[in-house]
Amino acid sequence: MGCQSCFWIGWRHVVRACRTGPHFDFPRKDPTLMTDPLAQLRADFDAQAGRSLALPVAGAIVWTVVGIAALFVPPRTSIFVLIIGTGAIFPIGLLLAAVLREKLFNTTNPLAKLMGMCVLMVNLLWAVHLTLLYVAPTLIPLTLGIGLGLHWIVFSWIIQHPMGTIHAIARTILVTAAWWLFPEHQMSAVAAAVVITYLYSIVALRFRTLNTMNGMAAL
Numbered sequence: 158m159g160c161q162s163c164f165w166i167g168w169r170h171v172v173r174a175c176r177t178g179p180h181f182d183f184p185r186k187d188p189t190l191m192t193d194p195l196a197q198l199r200a201d202f203d204a205q206a207g208r209s210l211a212l213p214v215a216g217a218i219v220w221t222v223v224g225i226a227a228l229f230v231p232p233r234t235s236i237f238v239l240i241i242g243t244g245a246i247f248p249i250g251l252l253l254a255a256v257l258r259e260k261l262f263n264t265t266n267p268l269a270k271l272m273g274m275c276v277l278m279v280n281l282l283w284a285v286h287l288t289l290l291y292v293a294p295t296l297i298p299l300t301l302g303i304g305l306g307l308h309w310i311v312f313s314w315i316i317q318h319p320m321g322t323i324h325a326i327a328r329t330i331l332v333t334a335a336w337w338l339f340p341e342h343q344m345s346a347v348a349a350a351v352v353i354t355y356l357y358s359i360v361a362l363r364f365r366t367l368n369t370m371n372g373m374a375a376l
Contacts (some may be wrong), residue, residue, distance in 0.1 A: 224348030
């Protein structure tokens with residue numbers, strides 16, 4: 158009987174524990190440790206890069222110069238102006254970044270590394286651009302105008318803003334339309350299309366809400 162009594166007493170404790178839950182005091186997790194790690198990376202990316210205006214402004218400047226120059230120089234010369242100009246976008250962007258206090262190189266943030274890899278991916282298309290220089294030079298404004306804007310889609314995902322995707326899609330459509338609709342002034346028309354998308358992006362970047370750790374707007 159004694160064993161049976163112990164059995165039933167123990168069984169009642171088990172049933173009570175199942176109904177009310179175990180009475181163990183586990184330490185509570187710090188809410189800050191439960192923050193989305195991707196949100197932390199995005200906040201750090203924006204903290205380092207700021208509004209990311211340097212490269213778009215540089216691109217708008219270069220393509221404006223290319224478009225104007227194409228009105229006064231022979232078509233063959235304007236192609237070399239385009240090639241040299243687009244190659245100068247990054248150095249000009251570095252100078253503007255120093256003025257705007259934007260950090261273009263952030264080797265500690267994986268999202269910045271991802272952006273750098275995307276830029277590398279886009280620049281691999283120079284094999285196509287330079288081949289067209291000898292095979293079909295009139296296509297270079299089309300391929301450069303579209304190709305150099307593809308990485309904006311990834312940038313859009315990084316900063317959680319549709320601006321980059323809109324830029325890439327609108328740029329592709331406008332550049333293609335300009336190249337077909339203005340055969341006599343393809344270079345200037347394509348340049349104008351690219352500048353329009355850059356101007357949109359500059360305005361969107363200037364007034365967008367930055368990613369922050371507390372989710373509040375950073376103006």
